[in-house]
Amino acid sequence: MSGALTGGPGQAAPADLPGPAAPGTPPGRRPYPAYPLLSPDDVPGYLESRGLSSLLGGTAGGPLTVREVSDGNLNRIFLVRRDPDVPGLAVKQALPWVRVHGESWPLTPYRAAAEARAYEHLARVAPEFVPAYHGYDPATFTLVMEDLGDLDVLRAASIAGRSPGDTGAQVGVFVARLAFATSDFGMSSAGRKKLIAESVNPELCELTEDVVLTEPYIEHEHNGHHPALDALVREVRADPELRREAARLKHLFTTKAEALIHGDLHSGSVMVGGGRVAVIDPEFSFVGPIGFDLGLFWANALIAAIRGDVLGSSGLGAEHLAQVAASWEAFTGEFQRSWPTRADGFYPDSYLAEFLRGVWHDGLGYAGSEAMRRAVGYAHAADLETLPEPERPIAAARVVRLARELITRRHGYDRPDALARLLREV
Ligand SMILES: Nc1ncnc2c1ncn2[C@@H]1O[C@H](COP(=O)(O)OP(=O)(O)OP(=O)(O)O)[C@@H](O)[C@H]1O
Ligand SMILES: [Mg+2]
Structure with a gap:
């Protein structure tokens, strides 16, 4: 060397x-x-x-x-x-x-x-x-x-106009497998404590806490946005309800040790091709909220949907939007399949539905955090940055309004199909 x-x-x-x-x-x-x-x-x-x-x-x-x-x-x-x-x-x-x-x-x-x-x-x-x-x-x-050289990064494939196919369903199963196996349902109490201790990832968690969960809501040198969004960004950063809910999501991230999560499951961490879906780059992994993984994937599917819309490919946009429902259904289906094998029978079946509802709402909130960051924070989504004018700021503004709604009103959305209306309204 x-x-x-x-x-x-x-x-x-x-x-x-x-x-x-x-x-x-x-x-x-x-x-x-x-x-x-x-x-x-x-x-x-x-x-x-x-x-x-x-x-x-x-x-x-x-x-x-x-x-x-x-x-x-x-x-x-x-x-x-x-x-x-x-x-x-x-x-x-x-x-x-x-x-x-x-x-x-x-x-x-x-x-x-x-x-x-x-x-x-x-x-x-x-x-x-x-x-x-x-x-x-x-x-x-x-x-x-x-070497996954025969596969392409999902974000690049989406920007090139390729259909996401059944990527969402496969990512949903992936998240469920990791989440169940490393949660209190998949492991003994003592095994879980060991996992939590071994999996601390302080520097990368702090990076997420800063870049994803804090900086987009304040003036910060890492941030950037299209000048056409000036007024919207000022308004968003002055919204006390948004600040409170963004803070709640940050606190959830630092305290909710549900399962080992990937920690950076955006569309640059998913590779697709030849009927295969492969997840890469779990360097942000730690024991945290399961909804964080789903939320990052959803945000990037929603951004790809908005890109499709503003480019006039509403069919492709709808396919990207459908990834949210597909991943949620696959996630819950896989989690429910594993439930009878849970390590601690004290948890009754009635608790599962409540638990999954919590993951859904956390996921929507983190989809909002990720969407906000990809439009006005650090490391913008290439799906937005590669759009021509005037579509670029139009799409970015829709992403900001979507993010704000998901963060502040996530508990008002109980099913994935409600997101189609939300996407139209923003
Ligand atoms: N196993 C692999 N096989 C083929 N290509 C790969 C593989 N792993 C990574 N790549 C390529 O390298 C790129 C960077 O990989 P990766 O996302 O792991 O890096 P990173 O520096 O951690 O990125 P990030 O800034 O998203 O954290 C990927 O986008 C992909 O193009
Ligand atoms: Mg990485």
Whole structure:
């Protein structure tokens, strides 16, 4: 490996626990050992050193090809192939900062340990919905997994005008499998306490608390919006009811330890193609509210629906909107199927309906949080940003009004079909 040596405070820390703060470590930041950053040239030798090269498919005899495909904000991803046409392995390394900002925005590389932990659970409870997972190297904060090179990122497919098909139904089953298995219904009391302790993810949770659940409601340098939305954004930020409900959702996020969640289930974390739906990037995973995963998926389906509408493809818009109902039905169906196997028979059947109602309303609220953030906060949805004028601000304003309604009046919506009317009204 020849990559630059990155500066941690130079002090080894266990993979999943904060080490003692080294001199010069800013308060609240976990020290991490210095580690080499992989360059594309390093990756073949790196795979060899981990004994993983034999997992590369294909029969071509030449040198391996390595292609960097980092299109997210945070990490570096390399796709490695023996044969250019045969998917091989994906190598994902966490940098000690936010990739698109560089060293000016430090971020713990221990996020890779959180992603690895999540994949270990997912490989057990939902293997068909994730890339095959080939392990984590704590010394370099690097994961190796199946190359999903034949699949496309759902957000990109939606922007290209492709139908979402049955993606929602599959994502609903995915969320239910993870949620049930890691909730008090799927685990013993003692096992759950261990899971909660092992899965703390303080830095990434704080990032969500800031960027998704706080900053969109205040003036902040991370935020941005189209100038045509100035008056609407001022009005929204001055709305005391919205502030109170946004605060309630933030507090729910920090306190409602229902199940291990993915934590970042937007349409950039779902890959689709060839009849397969695969969920990637669970680095924000921790034990939190189940509705957060559903809500992020719903917000991005609703944004895609609004994009379809403003471009005049109402059929496609309706298909994206239908993903909300499809995922909810699949989620509840799978959860109900697992219910008879619950670990604690004290919970009666009558509690299940009440529990699911709570998840639904939390999901609507978090759909609002995510929609608001994707229109006026940090990291806007490409579905909106790639629209032409004047559709771009028209769509963004609809997203803001939708978000405000979902956050403030989520308890007034009891069924997915009510969302069609809401979408028309905004
Ligand atoms: N296993 C995989 N197979 C093929 N491509 C992949 C795989 N994992 C990731 N990618 C590609 O790399 C991109 C970035 O991956 P990922 O979302 O995990 O990175 P990230 O930096 O954590 O992104 P984000 O900013 O959303 O957190 C994906 O959008 C996808 O194009
Ligand atoms: Mg990520």
